[in-house]
Amino acid sequence: MVQVLLMFDVSWPKSFDKLASVFGGINFDAVSLASPSCMGIRFDYYRRLVSMVGATVALIALPWLCDWCYYRWQRRRGNASAAAWHTSVGHRLRDTSLLVLLTHPTVSGYAFNFFNCKFVEEPSGSQALNGRSGTYYMASDYSLKCFDATYNGMAVPA
Numbered sequence: 001m002v003q004v005l006l007m008f009d010v011s012w013p014k015s016f017d018k019l020a021s022v023f024g025g026i027n028f029d030a031v032s033l034a035s036p037s038c039m040g041i042r043f044d045y046y047r048r049l050v051s052m053v054g055a056t057v058a059l060i061a062l063p064w065l066c067d068w069c070y071y072r073w074q075r076r077r078g079n080a081s082a083a084a085w086h087t088s089v090g091h092r093l094r095d096t097s098l099l100v101l102l103t104h105p106t107v108s109g110y111a112f113n114f115f116n117c118k119f120v121e122e123p124s125g126s127q128a129l130n131g132r133s134g135t136y137y138m139a140s141d142y143s144l145k146c147f148d149a150t151y152n153g154m155a156v157p158a
Helices: 014-023 045-077 082-114 149-154
Strands: 117-121 127-129 132-138 141-145
Touching: 045 082, 045 141, 045 149, 141 149
Parallel strands: none
Antiparallel strands: 117 132, 127 132, 132 141
């Protein structure tokens, strides 16, 4: 949450800045920690966004899949009970809520950064701003242009 709020150029109160400096490093961002870019694999903002969303979905779905498979296995052996399944579903709902709360700030931060475009003045720019020609680039990855076909296609996962 703090990551999202600090993205905007606003003069925040000193107490908020102090809180942000204390909790700013607490974040679940496995994609940036284990970046494939170190191995020479091109890993731009779009791939980070898709992998972060995919990892979050997989992290949430894995416990459900394991419980379902275990229940099916128990049912084939004749040991399955409805009460055990309902208890398991209750535990998975609790776990899912916890995982959503833990991953939401990072995923929403990636999504908000998607829409943060900066105008860069260039003589061969395709867009105009206040009589200047230039191009809009993503602030999180200046190698990617905003408002082109790839950007518009990636707006769906963002």
